[in-house]
Amino acid sequence: MIPPEKIAEIDLPGILEGEGIQLRRSGSNWQFCCPFHNDRHPSASLFNKGDRWRFRCFGCGESGDSIDFITKLHGLDFKGACQYLGIESGPLSRSQKLKIKKNEQRRKITETFKQWELAAIDELRDTISTAHQISGRWKTIEDFEQGAIWLDPVADLQGQLDVLMTGSKKNRIGIYNRWKQRGEFF
Secondary structure, X not given: OOOHHHHHOOOHHHHHHHOOOOOEEXXXXXXXXXXXXXXXXXXXXXXXXXXXXXXXXXXXXXXXXXXXXXXXXXXOOHHHHHHHHOOOOOOOOHHHHHHHHHHHHHHHHHHHHHHHHHHHHHHXXXXXXXXXXXXXXXXXXXHHHHHHHHHHHXXXXXXXXXXXXXXXXXXXXXXXXHHHHHOOOO
Protein backbone atom coordinates (compact mmCIF):
# COMPACT_ATOMS: atom_id res chain seq x y z
CA MET A 1 0.00 0.00 0.00
CA ILE A 2 1.33 3.40 -0.99
CA PRO A 3 1.03 6.00 1.75
CA PRO A 4 -1.30 8.87 0.73
CA GLU A 5 1.40 11.44 1.54
CA LYS A 6 3.66 9.84 -1.11
CA ILE A 7 0.91 10.24 -3.72
CA ALA A 8 0.34 13.83 -2.56
CA GLU A 9 4.01 14.63 -3.24
CA ILE A 10 3.74 13.72 -6.92
CA ASP A 11 4.03 16.75 -9.20
CA LEU A 12 1.48 15.74 -11.87
CA PRO A 13 1.87 19.00 -13.86
CA GLY A 14 5.62 18.34 -14.01
CA ILE A 15 5.03 14.75 -15.08
CA LEU A 16 2.67 15.78 -17.90
CA GLU A 17 5.16 18.35 -19.18
CA GLY A 18 7.90 15.71 -18.94
CA GLU A 19 5.74 13.45 -21.12
CA GLY A 20 5.57 16.22 -23.75
CA ILE A 21 2.03 17.32 -22.93
CA GLN A 22 1.58 21.07 -23.18
CA LEU A 23 -0.29 22.65 -20.26
CA ARG A 24 -2.20 25.92 -20.41
CA ARG A 25 -3.11 27.78 -17.24
CA SER A 26 -6.81 28.29 -16.60
CA GLY A 27 -7.35 29.99 -13.26
CA SER A 28 -5.97 27.70 -10.57
CA ASN A 29 -6.20 24.69 -12.90
CA TRP A 30 -4.42 23.56 -16.06
CA GLN A 31 -5.90 22.53 -19.39
CA PHE A 32 -4.35 20.15 -21.90
CA CYS A 33 -5.13 18.02 -24.93
CA CYS A 34 -6.05 14.58 -23.67
CA PRO A 35 -3.54 11.91 -24.76
CA PHE A 36 -6.17 9.16 -24.42
CA HIS A 37 -8.22 10.15 -27.47
CA ASN A 38 -7.77 12.23 -30.63
CA ASP A 39 -8.00 15.64 -29.01
CA ARG A 40 -7.28 18.75 -31.10
CA HIS A 41 -8.34 21.30 -28.50
CA PRO A 42 -7.77 21.07 -24.74
CA SER A 43 -10.60 19.06 -23.24
CA ALA A 44 -8.79 17.78 -20.15
CA SER A 45 -8.31 19.60 -16.89
CA LEU A 46 -5.67 19.16 -14.20
CA PHE A 47 -6.58 20.36 -10.73
CA ASN A 48 -5.44 20.04 -7.14
CA LYS A 49 -8.18 18.46 -5.05
CA GLY A 50 -7.50 18.17 -1.36
CA ASP A 51 -4.09 16.65 -0.96
CA ARG A 52 -3.35 15.45 -4.50
CA TRP A 53 -3.41 16.37 -8.16
CA ARG A 54 -6.23 14.93 -10.26
CA PHE A 55 -7.11 15.01 -13.94
CA ARG A 56 -10.38 14.77 -15.84
CA CYS A 57 -11.08 14.74 -19.54
CA PHE A 58 -14.46 16.11 -20.53
CA GLY A 59 -14.09 14.52 -23.99
CA CYS A 60 -13.52 10.85 -23.20
CA GLY A 61 -14.32 10.76 -19.47
CA GLU A 62 -10.91 9.55 -18.26
CA SER A 63 -10.09 10.77 -14.78
CA GLY A 64 -8.01 9.96 -11.74
CA ASP A 65 -4.81 10.79 -9.92
CA SER A 66 -1.14 10.65 -10.90
CA ILE A 67 -0.95 6.87 -10.70
CA ASP A 68 -4.11 6.45 -12.78
CA PHE A 69 -2.67 8.80 -15.41
CA ILE A 70 0.63 6.93 -15.75
CA THR A 71 -1.16 3.55 -15.66
CA LYS A 72 -3.35 4.59 -18.58
CA LEU A 73 -0.68 6.51 -20.51
CA HIS A 74 1.91 3.74 -20.50
CA GLY A 75 -0.29 0.67 -20.12
CA LEU A 76 1.34 -0.23 -16.81
CA ASP A 77 -0.17 -1.95 -13.81
CA PHE A 78 -0.39 -0.16 -10.45
CA LYS A 79 3.00 -1.37 -9.26
CA GLY A 80 4.68 -0.45 -12.55
CA ALA A 81 3.18 3.04 -12.43
CA CYS A 82 4.43 3.48 -8.86
CA GLN A 83 7.91 2.35 -9.92
CA TYR A 84 7.79 4.68 -12.93
CA LEU A 85 6.88 7.59 -10.64
CA GLY A 86 9.61 6.62 -8.17
CA ILE A 87 7.29 6.11 -5.21
CA GLU A 88 7.98 2.40 -5.02
CA SER A 89 11.43 0.89 -5.23
CA GLY A 90 12.54 -1.56 -7.83
CA PRO A 91 13.35 -1.32 -11.51
CA LEU A 92 10.78 -1.53 -14.24
CA SER A 93 10.56 -4.89 -15.96
CA ARG A 94 11.69 -5.28 -19.57
CA SER A 95 8.07 -5.58 -20.76
CA GLN A 96 7.12 -2.41 -18.86
CA LYS A 97 10.02 -0.53 -20.47
CA LEU A 98 8.93 -1.79 -23.90
CA LYS A 99 5.34 -0.63 -23.26
CA ILE A 100 6.59 2.81 -22.27
CA LYS A 101 8.81 3.06 -25.37
CA LYS A 102 5.98 1.91 -27.66
CA ASN A 103 3.58 4.46 -26.14
CA GLU A 104 6.16 7.24 -26.49
CA GLN A 105 6.65 6.39 -30.17
CA ARG A 106 2.87 6.33 -30.74
CA ARG A 107 2.53 9.69 -28.99
CA LYS A 108 5.29 11.22 -31.17
CA ILE A 109 3.61 9.95 -34.35
CA THR A 110 0.26 11.33 -33.17
CA GLU A 111 1.82 14.71 -32.35
CA THR A 112 3.55 14.86 -35.75
CA PHE A 113 0.24 14.09 -37.46
CA LYS A 114 -1.56 16.80 -35.43
CA GLN A 115 1.09 19.36 -36.39
CA TRP A 116 0.86 18.39 -40.07
CA GLU A 117 -2.93 18.52 -39.89
CA LEU A 118 -2.95 22.07 -38.47
CA ALA A 119 -0.42 23.23 -41.09
CA ALA A 120 -2.45 21.58 -43.88
CA ILE A 121 -5.66 23.26 -42.68
CA ASP A 122 -3.94 26.67 -42.71
CA GLU A 123 -2.45 26.03 -46.16
CA LEU A 124 -5.78 24.89 -47.61
CA ARG A 125 -7.63 27.87 -46.14
CA ASP A 126 -5.04 30.28 -47.58
CA THR A 127 -5.12 28.63 -51.02
CA ILE A 128 -8.93 28.60 -51.19
CA SER A 129 -9.12 32.20 -49.99
CA THR A 130 -6.60 33.30 -52.62
CA ALA A 131 -8.53 31.51 -55.38
CA HIS A 132 -11.76 33.23 -54.32
CA GLN A 133 -10.03 36.62 -54.19
CA ILE A 134 -8.68 36.13 -57.70
CA SER A 135 -12.04 35.01 -59.07
CA GLY A 136 -13.66 38.06 -57.47
CA ARG A 137 -11.58 40.29 -59.71
CA TRP A 138 -12.87 38.81 -62.95
CA LYS A 139 -14.93 41.33 -64.87
CA THR A 140 -15.42 39.78 -68.30
CA ILE A 141 -16.08 36.38 -69.88
CA GLU A 142 -12.49 36.37 -71.13
CA ASP A 143 -11.20 36.87 -67.59
CA PHE A 144 -13.31 33.91 -66.46
CA GLU A 145 -12.16 31.68 -69.32
CA GLN A 146 -8.51 32.46 -68.64
CA GLY A 147 -8.85 32.05 -64.87
CA ALA A 148 -11.16 29.04 -64.76
CA ILE A 149 -8.18 26.74 -64.59
CA TRP A 150 -7.56 28.15 -61.09
CA LEU A 151 -10.99 27.11 -59.91
CA ASP A 152 -10.83 23.45 -60.99
CA PRO A 153 -8.86 22.27 -57.95
CA VAL A 154 -10.69 24.53 -55.47
CA ALA A 155 -13.59 22.10 -55.01
CA ASP A 156 -11.14 19.27 -54.29
CA LEU A 157 -9.19 21.45 -51.88
CA GLN A 158 -12.41 22.46 -50.11
CA GLY A 159 -13.33 18.77 -49.81
CA GLN A 160 -9.94 17.99 -48.27
CA LEU A 161 -10.33 20.90 -45.85
CA ASP A 162 -13.78 19.64 -44.82
CA VAL A 163 -12.36 16.16 -44.17
CA LEU A 164 -9.49 17.54 -42.07
CA MET A 165 -11.88 19.73 -40.08
CA THR A 166 -14.70 17.26 -39.44
CA GLY A 167 -13.85 13.88 -40.97
CA SER A 168 -13.15 10.59 -39.28
CA LYS A 169 -9.62 9.73 -38.24
CA LYS A 170 -9.44 7.16 -41.05
CA ASN A 171 -10.40 9.76 -43.68
CA ARG A 172 -8.00 12.36 -42.25
CA ILE A 173 -5.17 9.82 -42.41
CA GLY A 174 -6.21 9.16 -46.02
CA ILE A 175 -5.68 12.85 -46.83
CA TYR A 176 -2.30 12.69 -45.08
CA ASN A 177 -1.24 9.65 -47.13
CA ARG A 178 -2.41 11.32 -50.35
CA TRP A 179 -0.29 14.40 -49.62
CA LYS A 180 2.63 12.22 -48.58
CA GLN A 181 2.55 10.30 -51.89
CA ARG A 182 2.59 13.59 -53.79
CA GLY A 183 5.37 15.00 -51.62
CA GLU A 184 3.14 17.92 -50.58
CA PHE A 185 4.40 18.52 -47.06
CA PHE A 186 5.07 21.69 -45.18
